[in-house]
Amino acid sequence: MSLEKTLAAWEGNTVPRNVVDAILVAAGQSRRMGFDKLFTPRKGKTLLEICLRRVLSFSALGRLALVIPAERFSQAAALASRLGIEQKTCIVPGGRRRQDSVYAGLNALSEGSPFVMVHDAARPLVTCELIERVWRVALEVGAAACGLPSRDTVKEAESGQNWVRRTLDRSLLWLIQTPQIFRREILQKAYEALMRDTVEVTDDAAAVERVGYRVQLVPYEGWNFKVTSPPDWELVWSLLERGDG
Ligand SMILES: Nc1ccn([C@@H]2O[C@H](COP(=O)(O)OP(=O)(O)OP(=O)(O)O)[C@@H](O)[C@H]2O)c(=O)n1
Numbered sequence: 001m002s003l004e005k006t007l008a009a010w011e012g013n014t015v016p017r018n019v020v021d022a023i024l025v026a027a028g029q030s031r032r033m034g035f036d037k038l039f040t041p042r043k044g045k046t047l048l049e050i051c052l053r054r055v056l057s058f059s060a061l062g063r064l065a066l067v068i069p070a071e072r073f074s075q076a077a078a079l080a081s082r083l084g085i086e087q088k089t090c091i092v093p094g095g096r097r098r099q100d101s102v103y104a105g106l107n108a109l110s111e112g113s114p115f116v117m118v119h120d121a122a123r124p125l126v127t128c129e130l131i132e133r134v135w136r137v138a139l140e141v142g143a144a145a146c147g148l149p150s151r152d153t154v155k156e157a158e159s160g161q162n163w164v165r166r167t168l169d170r171s172l173l174w175l176i177q178t179p180q181i182f183r184r185e186i187l188q189k190a191y192e193a194l195m196r197d198t199v200e201v202t203d204d205a206a207a208v209e210r211v212g213y214r215v216q217l218v219p220y221e222g223w224n225f226k227v228t229s230p231p232d233w234e235l236v237w238s239l240l241e242r243g244d245g
C-alpha cells in the first residue's frame, strides 16, 4: 500500500494491512547472559517465540525478516512453520554487530511496505499497543523510537574511570528502546550511509539522526526492558509467568 493510501486509511479509522515490514533482530551472542537467551527454552517456550508472537499481533504488519545466528536456521524455520508465517517471513543470518544484523534484515526486505520497524527480540515484553503507538508517530513524522524518560540522575564519568566529570540535565535524557519505526526510504538511506562511512551506532535512530532526519521519541512507562544479564532472565520469566509482562 502506498504512503498516501496508508494515511487515508488511517484517517478513515481503517486499520491498514501490510504497511509496516519488521526486522526482528535475534542474532546476538548473549555474552552478558552467558547462554543463548533467545533460543533457550523455559517450560517449552523461548523468548524469541514470545516476542515473535507479540510482533505478529500488530495488524498492520507486512513482511518479516527474522535475523538469527546462522547455526539456528533450522530452529527458526521450525518456529516459523509452527506459527504458519513461512510465506511472510525471511530467515536471515545476522552479522557481527547489531547494525550488521539490521542491515541484513533490511536487504532481505527490499522493495516492500512503506514503513520498516526494527525490534530487538531481546525485548520480548513489547506489546501490540506499544507498536501501534510508535507507528502512529512514525506515520506522522517519518521516524519514531520508543523510550523511557530518565527517572534517575545521570552523570558523565571520566573516560574509563569512576570519577564524575559532570551531572547531566536529566529532563533532556531518555533511555532508548525498540520498537523503532521509520519510513523505508529514510532507514534505507541511513543504513547505506552507515555502512559506507564505517561508523558504529547502538540503535537505528542514531543511524537516521546522522543523515539529518529528526526522530520523535515516544514515551513508554510499561515493561519493555532488554533482557541482557542473568537477573533480567529471572525477572522476564516471572513477569511472563504471572501474566504481567
Ligand atoms: N550482532 C548482533 C548483535 C545483537 N543482535 C540483537 O540485537 C538485540 C540487542 O542486543 P543485546 O541484547 O545487547 O544482545 P547480545 O548482543 O546478544 O548481547 P551481548 O552483548 O551480551 O552479547 C538482541 O535482540 C540481539 O539478538 C543481533 O541481532 N546481532
Ligand SMILES: C[C@](O)(CO)[C@H](O)COP(=O)(O)O
Binding pocket: 098, 120, 175, 176, 177, 178, 201, 202, 203, 204, 226
Ligand atoms: C537498540 C537498543 O536496544 C536501544 O536501547 C540497544 O542499544 C541495543 O543494545 P546493543 O548493546 O547495541 O546490542
